[in-house]
Amino acid sequence: MRVVVAMSGGVDSSVAASLLTQAGHEVIGLSMQLYDQRQSPDAFGSCCSLDDLHDARRVAATLGIPHYIVNFEERFQRHVVRNFVSEYAAGRTPIPCVHCNADLKFATLVERAEALDAAAVGTGHYARVVFDETAGRYRLLRSVDAEKDQTYFLFSLTQAQLARAMFPVGHLRKDEVRAHARDRRLAVADKPDSHEICFVPDGDAGGFVERNVDIETALPEAELVDTSGRVLGSHRGVHRLTVGQRKGLGLAGGVPLYVLSLDAAEARVVVGPREELERRELMASDVNWISGEPPVEPHRITARIRHRHLDAPATVTALSGERVRVVFDHPQVAITPGQAVVFYQGEDVVGGGWIE
Amino acid sequence: MRIYLDYNATSPPAPEVVATVNRVLGSEFGNASSVHAFGQRAKAVLDDARAQVAGLIDADPSEVVLTSGGTEADNLALRGAADALERSGRRKIVTTGIEHEAVLNTVKALERHGWTVRTLSVPETGVLAPEAFAAAVDRDTAIVSVMHANNEVGTIQPIAQLAAIAREHGALFHTDAVQSVGKIPVSVKQLGVDALSLSGHKFGGPKGTGALWIRRGVRLVSTMTGGRQERNRRAGTENVPLLAGLGVAAQLAAAHLDATATRVSVLRDRLEGKILATVSGTAVNGDLNARVPNTTNISFDGLEAESLLIALDLEGVAVSTGSACSSGSLEPSHVLRAMGLPSARARNSLRFSLGPGTTEEEVDFVAGVLPGLVTKLRRLSRTAAALG
Numbered sequence: 001m002r003v004v005v006a007m008s009g010g011v012d013s014s015v016a017a018s019l020l021t022q023a024g025h026e027v028i029g030l031s032m033q034l035y036d037q038r039q040s041p042d043a044f045g046s047c048c049s050l051d052d053l054h055d056a057r058r059v060a061a062t063l064g065i066p067h068y069i070v071n072f073e074e075r076f077q078r079h080v081v082r083n084f085v086s087e088y089a090a091g092r093t094p095i096p097c098v099h100c101n102a103d104l105k106f107a108t109l110v111e112r113a114e115a116l117d118a119a120a121v122g123t124g125h126y127a128r129v130v131f132d133e134t135a136g137r138y139r140l141l142r143s144v145d146a147e148k149d150q151t152y153f154l155f156s157l158t159q160a161q162l163a164r165a166m167f168p169v170g171h172l173r174k175d176e177v178r179a180h181a182r183d184r185r186l187a188v189a190d191k192p193d194s195h196e197i198c199f200v201p202d203g204d205a206g207g208f209v210e211r212n213v214d215i216e217t218a219l220p221e222a223e224l225v226d227t228s229g230r231v232l233g234s235h236r237g238v239h240r241l242t243v244g245q246r247k248g249l250g251l252a253g254g255v256p257l258y259v260l261s262l263d264a265a266e267a268r269v270v271v272g273p274r275e276e277l278e279r280r281e282l283m284a285s286d287v288n289w290i291s292g293e294p295p296v297e298p299h300r301i302t303a304r305i306r307h308r309h310l311d312a313p314a315t316v317t318a319l320s321g322e323r324v325r326v327v328f329d330h331p332q333v334a335i336t337p338g339q340a341v342v343f344y345q346g347e348d349v350v351g352g353g354w355i356e
Numbered sequence: 357m358r359i360y361l362d363y364n365a366t367s368p369p370a371p372e373v374v375a376t377v378n379r380v381l382g383s384e385f386g387n388a389s390s391v392h393a394f395g396q397r398a399k400a401v402l403d404d405a406r407a408q409v410a411g412l413i414d415a416d417p418s419e420v421v422l423t424s425g426g427t428e429a430d431n432l433a434l435r436g437a438a439d440a441l442e443r444s445g446r447r448k449i450v451t452t453g454i455e456h457e458a459v460l461n462t463v464k465a466l467e468r469h470g471w472t473v474r475t476l477s478v479p480e481t482g483v484l485a486p487e488a489f490a491a492a493v494d495r496d497t498a499i500v501s502v503m504h505a506n507n508e509v510g511t512i513q514p515i516a517q518l519a520a521i522a523r524e525h526g527a528l529f530h531t532d533a534v535q536s537v538g539k540i541p542v543s544v545k546q547l548g549v550d551a552l553s554l555s556g557h558k559f560g561g562p563k564g565t566g567a568l569w570i571r572r573g574v575r576l577v578s579t580m581t582g583g584r585q586e587r588n589r590r591a592g593t594e595n596v597p598l599l600a601g602l603g604v605a606a607q608l609a610a611a612h613l614d615a616t617a618t619r620v621s622v623l624r625d626r627l628e629g630k631i632l633a634t635v636s637g638t639a640v641n642g643d644l645n646a647r648v649p650n651t652t653n654i655s656f657d658g659l660e661a662e663s664l665l666i667a668l669d670l671e672g673v674a675v676s677t678g679s680a681c682s683s684g685s686l687e688p689s690h691v692l693r694a695m696g697l698p699s700a701r702a703r704n705s706l707r708f709s710l711g712p713g714t715t716e717e718e719v720d721f722v723a724g725v726l727p728g729l730v731t732k733l734r735r736l737s738r739t740a741a742a743l744g
Contacts, residue, residue, distance in 0.1 A: 028670070066669065066670065068666050068669075070662060070663075070666075071662060111736060112663070114736055115663050115666075115667065115732065115733055115736050116666065116667060116670060
């Protein structure tokens with residue numbers, strides 16, 4: 001079977017390509033160039049830089065598969081960067097990797113695969129997809145290596161996308177992935193994992209937002225108020241803050257204060273003590289259900305409210321307009337608008353949406 | 357089956373070239389600057405190559421500087437002349453927007469060193485208008501650099517006319533002839549230029565070889581400092597085996613130039629004609645007449661050339677979307693943009709460049725698979741556009 005594999009130049013996608021080659025598939029490697037790499041070489045982080053494209057090419061040569069670099073700059077701007085900037089400007093804390101993985105990598109790769117007569121799209125995600133014969137549907141499962149599980153980034157995949165998805169490293173632990181890479185003498189076997197947001201390698205999201213925001217969008221100075229509305233100070237802007245943040249508020253003395261909520265329209269930041277960060281309930285929108293259909297009744301699930309967070313028991317109720325209400329059994333700290341909430345039942349990803 | 361239609365990127369070396377490189381690499385290890393017999397033999401090999409290169413461009417061998425390629429030749433010409441003309445009082449460099457990056461990025465570097473650079477756009481024909489050129493060149497112009505044939509669309513610039521204009525103003529005229537030498541007759545005398553760059557691997561020579569021809573009497577400061585090789589114009593021990601290969605390639609190209617050009621242009625026209633006839637929404641970019649015989653650059657409405665290139669490669673057909681050197685860049689072809697084509701058209705254009713090894717069967721195969729691939733990609737790109 002002909003399979004298109006998204007090769008980032010990292011060890012996971014390299015091993016994914018290798019495993020699919022070993023399984024006898026005709027693999028075509030594609031690397032996505034997301035930025036014009038000529039601008040400034042230091043402006044790029046550990047993902048998708050020019051060096052990574054070279055690494056991907058070297059791996060493809062080792063595996064003896066064709067490899068192409070495809071230009072996704074426009075889509076990356078449209079689906080990922082613009083959203084990232086406008087979300088911060090609106091006082092939310094976006095998670096661009098979800099948009100990149102689902103809207104960009106999957107949607108575009110499935111389309112490219114079709115153009116190349118490829119039946120499937122492989123990636124290096126730590127996740128598993130299986131076909132449930134009885135239900136006649138695909139299931140999205142957590143990876144074998146619980147530490148590395150990336151299903152949080154994949155909650156928005158549709159049945160049509162899952163039907164074509166292959167996640168070969170989802171069945172392995174990270175050390176097995178590296179061992180395989182060493183075995184096959186892939187040049188990236190010991191390359192460090194990437195963590196930060198690839199287009200904000202210095203980690204200064206606020207600075208990135210300031211450099212890339214539309215001219216019309218103001219980033220006014222915000223006032224810091226307590227829960228009773230008393231003004232405690234001011235701050236450079238809501239785009240530089242996130243719910244649960246304590247450092248960098250410039251407030252001295254007394255009880256440590258945390259950001260409780262951000263109101264971009266009013267340029268107001270409500271701060272308060274840690275216990276006020278706790279919430280039992282959240283609303284989410286643009287919800288996707290892996291099965292393709294929302295549950296008819298309140299549903300017992302565990303919910304994860306950020307990538308590196310243990311999911312917590314909760315009840316999810318589907319509302320109209322692709323929204324849900326999630327009520328946790330126990331209060332959760334720093335439920336952050338703009339992040340994803342993803343629902344699980346055991347190994348299964350049930351669905352997910354965007355925290356309002 | 358693998359079909360290679362990317363001769364403007366590089367070309368396969370002729371067996372005689374391979375044999376010569378191997379032979380010289382094995383038997384002539386002397387340093388061409390050495391006094392002894394080993395050195396003298398190496399020097400003789402080098403001078404034979406120099407004479408062969410000179411023969412291809414109707415030049416005197418003593419005016420040929422052998423280099424590591426076209427890029428080095430361009431750099432030596434522009435930086436070397438700029439250095440020599442530093443105190444001439446003239447501050448301007450005139451070039452065009454369709455030059456190869458070896459020229460464009462070199463003049464940009466000179467601009468950062470205080471030179472004034474005037475980059476001329478060209479009309480949609482891909483051929484610079486002499487009037488526009490004449491308006492840009494003046495007594496302040498120190499250096500002019502206009503390519504002979506363009507690498508992406510193949511259009512030939514009226515160099516003799518332009519050089520005459522530059523001469524009237526006392527400006528030095530350099531032409532990057534990397535894409536014309538070996539494809540069409542090139543005579544430095546008829547062109548009337550002061551410096552001309554060529555590259556070996558574009559006409560069956562080894563990569564890493566090239567030459568800069570410099571008219572006797574033109575002052576040029578070596579950009580590579582070191583020994584006194586190449587009449588003090590290029591320091592560094594000469595790559596004798598590869599340059600011997602360059603010489604043989606130049607001799608072969610000269611011997612077969614007319615016959616090859618005729619044969620290749622028939623095949624190019626056949627391919628172009630079939631594509632235009634069988635695929636709707638296609639058009640040739642650049643002038644149809646003033647171009648090298650091996651190149652056609654065709655736009656395909658409603659698809660990304662990048663996807664078509666990949667689809668063709670999976671069918672075993674090698675073509676290009678433009679300069680092979682611009683990997684890392686996401687901009688659509690700077691050449692097509694400089695010709696005033698909209699970026700959508702620049703993004704949907706594909707370059708087919710044929711060579712001596714191209715056959716009629718190959719051309720017919722390519723013309724045969726294209727319509728199906730284009731139809732499929734157009735359908736998918738419409739779906740993608742509908743989905744956003």
